Amino acid sequence: MKFDLDKTIEVLERTPLLLEALLKNLSDEWSLSNEGEETWSPYDVVGHLIHGEKTDWIKRLEIILAEEGNKTFEPFDRFAQFEESKGKTLNQLLSEFKEIRNYNLQILRSKNITSADFTKKGMHPALGEATLVNLLSTWVVHDLNHLSQISRVMAKQYKEEVGPWIEYLPVLK
Amino acid sequence: MKFDLDKTIEVLERTPLLLEALLKNLSDEWSLSNEGEETWSPYDVVGHLIHGEKTDWIKRLEIILAEEGNKTFEPFDRFAQFEESKGKTLNQLLSEFKEIRNYNLQILRSKNITSADFTKKGMHPALGEATLVNLLSTWVVHDLNHLSQISRVMAKQYKEEVGPWIEYLPVLK
Numbered sequence: 001m002k003f004d005l006d007k008t009i010e011v012l013e014r015t016p017l018l019l020e021a022l023l024k025n026l027s028d029e030w031s032l033s034n035e036g037e038e039t040w041s042p043y044d045v046v047g048h049l050i051h052g053e054k055t056d057w058i059k060r061l062e063i064i065l066a067e068e069g070n071k072t073f074e075p076f077d078r079f080a081q082f083e084e085s086k087g088k089t090l091n092q093l094l095s096e097f098k099e100i101r102n103y104n105l106q107i108l109r110s111k112n113i114t115s116a117d118f119t120k121k122g123m124h125p126a127l128g129e130a131t132l133v134n135l136l137s138t139w140v141v142h143d144l145n146h147l148s149q150i151s152r153v154m155a156k157q158y159k160e161e162v163g164p165w166i167e168y169l170p171v172l173k
Numbered sequence: 174m175k176f177d178l179d180k181t182i183e184v185l186e187r188t189p190l191l192l193e194a195l196l197k198n199l200s201d202e203w204s205l206s207n208e209g210e211e212t213w214s215p216y217d218v219v220g221h222l223i224h225g226e227k228t229d230w231i232k233r234l235e236i237i238l239a240e241e242g243n244k245t246f247e248p249f250d251r252f253a254q255f256e257e258s259k260g261k262t263l264n265q266l267l268s269e270f271k272e273i274r275n276y277n278l279q280i281l282r283s284k285n286i287t288s289a290d291f292t293k294k295g296m297h298p299a300l301g302e303a304t305l306v307n308l309l310s311t312w313v314v315h316d317l318n319h320l321s322q323i324s325r326v327m328a329k330q331y332k333e334e335v336g337p338w339i340e341y342l343p344v345l346k
Contacts (some may be wrong), residue, residue, distance in 0.1 A: 001202050001203075001330040001331065001334075003331070003334045004202075004332070007202060008205065011199075011203065011327070014194055014195060014199075018191045018195045020194075020196035021187055021190040021191035021193075022320075024193045024259075026183065026184075027180050027183060028193065029174050029177075029180060030180065030183075030184065033174060038313070041206075045255040054312045076197045107330035110276045114343075124337060124338075125191045127337035127338065127340065127341075128337055129337070130336050130338065131336060133334055133336070134334065134335055134336030134337065134338060137312075137331040137334035137335045137336075138335045138336075138338040140328075140331060141328045141331050141335050141338075141344065141345065142342065143344050144325070144344060145324070145328060145344040145345075147195075147321075147324040148324035148325050148328070149344075151318070151320040151321035151324065152317070152321050154184070154317050155313075155318060155321070157174040158174065158176070158310040158314050161174075161175070161306055161310035162307055162314050163303050163304060163306070163307030163310075163311075164297060164300035164301055164302070164303055165297075165300065165303065165307060165311040165314075167300065168300075169311070169314050169315065169318050171314065171317060171321050171322075172318075
């Protein structure tokens with residue numbers, strides 16, 4: 001599938017709604033359990049997604065679209081959520097994510113991006129040159145990556161309970 | 174996490190809602206694309222989930238709870254959806270899934286299952302003995318397994334478009 005801005009936004013705007021459908025008011029046993037030491041719970045993942053909205057996607061988009069200035073992105077802090085989510089409930093994080101994602105999509109739409117912008121570039125501090133298409137596609141895939149992770153983490157809470165069916169459930173491997 | 178009936182139903186009843194949030198009115202490029210030959214699109218997965226509701230979970234539950242009779246489950250047809258979904262839109266399948274899942278959860282609740290039933294058994298045609306706890310846990314994990322699959326299949330449609338970020342996106346591996 002070739003990059004398409006409308007089809008990108010189409011997925012990005014669904015993420016807050018499906019996270020709510022999956023996680024809002026969910027029991028702690030599902031939402032706060034992880035896959036073992038140094039892994040993330042669904043709660044941690046939502047905090048991570050919020051941090052990305054605050055510091056990453058739109059900031060990098062603006063660097064790429066800017067005519068001049070430093071083209072190198074700030075490094076992203078993958079552990080910021082452990083501080084930033086402190087004292088907040090999962091429901092609060094879900095609302096916060098919905099609000100900031102919707103706000104960021106307004107900004108994205110306001111840029112009136114055309115295909116002439118697609119190949120504009122920024123510099124990732126570790127990965128090198130990246131285009132606007134790379135950034136926006138990664139935004140979507142990053143959401144889906146973490147949705148897949150949340151599903152897997154939740155599934156693993158019943159790893160012992162499925163008994164012989166474990167053989168047919170690749171998500172538990 | 175130990176098996177808990179309420180917490181099992183809590184996840185099972187969310188699945189139709191989150192599938193709607195993710196897939197309803199979604200562009201065909203996202204919902205009808207798969208991971209290559211002999212793999213499933215999100216559309217195929219929803220058909221598979223419907224077939225499970227029709228022929229598998231409740232039927233097997235009733236076999237396990239029955240005091241007598243044949244305790245061996247019918248084999249499950251993993252390819253039935255390719256016939257059964259024919260001519261239906263994804264939105265139709267999502268509605269159909271919601272209806273039959275809600276109906277099946279009513280049946281499940283009506284059984285007034287207690288912990289005395291948890292170790293009752295049936296016989297899986299390939300995997301051998303399985304308890305009621307195994308069956309109900311598998312129902313949940315099976316949902317989450319396919320949610321993880323749908324996320325991965327959608328993510329892969331942008332595999333080429335993410336450019337250098339592929340390195341940070343395990344869902345694309």
